[in-house]
Amino acid sequence: MRGGVLQLDSPWGAKYVARAFPCDVCKVAKAGFTTMSDDKDRASLEELESKLAAVAGKREEKHGPNRATGKPSQGMALGMRISAEMIAAVLVGLLIGWALDRVLDTTPWLLVLFVFLGAGAGGLNAYRVAKGYDSAVGLGRAMREHKQGDGK
Amino acid sequence: MAGPLEQFEIKPLAELSLGGIDISFTNSALWMVFAAVLVTCFMTLSMRRGALVPGRWQGAAEVMYEFVANMLKDNVGSAGRKYFPFIFTLFMFVMFGNLLGMIPHSFTFTSHIAVNFALALVIFIGVTVIGFMRHGTHYLRMFFPEGAPIATAIILVPIEIISYFSRPFSLAIRLFANMTVGHIMLKVIGGFVGLIGILGVLPFALLTGITVLEFGIAALQAYVFTILTCIYLHDAIHMH
Numbered sequence: 549m550r551g552g553v554l555q556l557d558s559p560w561g562a563k564y565v566a567r568a569f570p571c572d573v574c575k576v577a578k579a580g581f582t583t584m585s586d587d588k589d590r591a592s593l594e595e596l597e598s599k600l601a602a603v604a605g606k607r608e609e610k611h612g613p614n615r616a617t618g619k620p621s622q623g624m625a626l627g628m629r630i631s632a633e634m635i636a637a638v639l640v641g642l643l644i645g646w647a648l649d650r651v652l653d654t655t656p657w658l659l660v661l662f663v664f665l666g667a668g669a670g671g672l673n674a675y676r677v678a679k680g681y682d683s684a685v686g687l688g689r690a691m692r693e694h695k696q697g698d699g700k
Numbered sequence: 701m702a703g704p705l706e707q708f709e710i711k712p713l714a715e716l717s718l719g720g721i722d723i724s725f726t727n728s729a730l731w732m733v734f735a736a737v738l739v740t741c742f743m744t745l746s747m748r749r750g751a752l753v754p755g756r757w758q759g760a761a762e763v764m765y766e767f768v769a770n771m772l773k774d775n776v777g778s779a780g781r782k783y784f785p786f787i788f789t790l791f792m793f794v795m796f797g798n799l800l801g802m803i804p805h806s807f808t809f810t811s812h813i814a815v816n817f818a819l820a821l822v823i824f825i826g827v828t829v830i831g832f833m834r835h836g837t838h839y840l841r842m843f844f845p846e847g848a849p850i851a852t853a854i855i856l857v858p859i860e861i862i863s864y865f866s867r868p869f870s871l872a873i874r875l876f877a878n879m880t881v882g883h884i885m886l887k888v889i890g891g892f893v894g895l896i897g898i899l900g901v902l903p904f905a906l907l908t909g910i911t912v913l914e915f916g917i918a919a920l921q922a923y924v925f926t927i928l929t930c931i932y933l934h935d936a937i938h939m940h
Contacts, residue, residue: 625920628874636869640862662862668855669862673870 634670641666704887775930798918811879820868831936
């Protein structure tokens with residue numbers, strides 16, 4: 549088949565260069581953007597770059613990717629997200645309560661209880677979205693992760 | 701003039717039934733097929749030549765590819781690489797569904813909660829299975845917030861469980877609400893254009909602006925749907 553032609557490049561790496569692109573060309577293109585003409589400087593820069601890449605790789609292995617969380621999105625989109633979270637949580641509480649009531653024959657007590665729990669979960673979810681803690685389940689974990697991110 | 705809600709009506713195009721279950725081919729299904737075929741054609745035809753220097757179509761396909769690849773890499777990390785085909789398909793399907801809905805007289809299948817919920821449920825079940833496969837029963841630990849006093853577990857665990865189960869609902873509701881509200885708004889404001897004579901220019905101008913906004917929302921909601929999937933995937937993979 550024409551696999552070689554159709555195959556897409558690996559998605560990783562910041563700059564995409566078509567697979568067939570000869571590497572010398574990209575080096576030339578890269579060099580064109582740097583003002584550094586001194587070879588020694590460039591060598592040390594490259595060394596630093598590879599060290600940084602190694603550190604970043606190790607960090608990612610341990611903690612997952614470095615994400616820019618905690619930057620809440622703006623206005624309308626944020627409002628839409630929060631309202632969806634709250635509605636969804638109450639809805640799920642309602643469903644669970646209703647189903648449990650049917651199974652355990654305790655109508656309507658579990659329904660009432662789970663609507664309140666659902667509202668609580670909705671509030672929690674809304675708080676998470678607003679604070680940018682929505683990266684992880686479990687509020688304590690997300691807050692700690694957040695603090696670590698800020699501490700650096 | 702048709703009512704603002706008639707555009708969401710599902711009409712069977714070919715009556716089918718399987719063991720008493722109605723599986724008719726509807727206008728919704730037709731537009732889903734359109735979306736799937738268009739995405740496939742777009743990706744395969746524009747990458748057919750695989751040229752050294754990408755042309756217009758290849759450039760567009762590569763932008764999509766890289767956009768999703770970077771999103772996955774930034775949010776899930778290298779462990780997410782093997783889920784790329786699914787995430788990319790999801791993004792393209794939802795985005796084409798949203799954008800096809802902007803064609804007059806077409807049908808927006810993402811404005812139906814059944815469609816969105818089915819997609820969200822696949823994601824939810826998949827992510828849960830991945831979480832349990834990678835962490836075993838340890839995955840259950842995320843239902844109790846770290847650092848909270850153990851006595852609070854009786855309240856916090858149900859809340860966290862509800863919060864976890866609300867994910868597919870919030871995914872589905874968000875996409876559904878955005879699409880439905882936008883299309884109703886277009887229809888209602890569009891109704892005013894013919895109704896108030898010469899002054900109809902004003903709603904028409906508004907309509908033009910909103911149409912542009914709706915195209916933006918169509919792309920944005922596909923992005924939000926995909927990025928939340930990535931976040932859920934991240935949770936399941938790295939639950940430190």
